[in-house]
Amino acid sequence: MGSHFLIFLGVAAVLIVVPGPDMALVTKNAVIHGRQAALGTALGVNAGLAVWTVASALGVASLVRTSATAFTALKLVGAAYLIWLGVQALRSARHRWGRLESEAGERNVLGARVGFRQGLLSNLGNPKIAAFFTSLLPQFIGSGRAVLVPFLLLGGVFVLMTLGWLCAYALVAARASTVLRSPKVKSALDRLTGAVLIGLGIRLATEHR
Secondary structure, eight states: OGGGHHHHHHHHHHHHHSOOHHHHHHHHHHHHHOHHHHHHHHHHHHHHHHHHHHHHHTTSHHHHHHOHHHHHHHHHHHHHHHHHHHHHHHHHHHHHTTOOGGGTTOOOSOOHHHHHHHHHHHHHTOHHHHHHHHHTGGGGSOTTSOOHHHHHHHHHHHHHHHHHHHHHHHHHHHHHHTTOOOHHHHHHHHHHHHHHHHHHHHHHHHOOO
């Protein structure tokens, strides 16, 4: 595994920074709800990745990859959750529209705990994560040896890399959002992120394995 570790780091870095449902959710919560919600979401995403890492190492995630029924069921649940979050964002945009400028500084009730739950459920509801761990990681593990420890090591590295990236991204996005004080601007961001989440949910539901 040692000779392939640098290749794994490169592949992992590319996969981590490519925008997807997790990053869209972190973006929404950073811009609309602030730093605590964004960091909570990032931690929830990585908690989900940690669960997938252990499940893959123990062989559980391979059942999702090999079973069409399990894969489809988990895919539809995850897609439904993303669409629900998108609809909630669109509803928030409708309610936010027309508020006075003085109300722009009010903090939304969504905090780190809710953000953590959203990030966790979003990640666990994406069966492609299971496919990633059970299809890609074995390529960096030598044949004819136990896979439990290498799986946990590589998965742990992937989780740490994702944690660093998403937390840094969340802080930058949250800081940038401080200049977006207008309720109309926040309403537009709600509509944009809501549409993105719904689109990602539909894509997840209609994609093949």
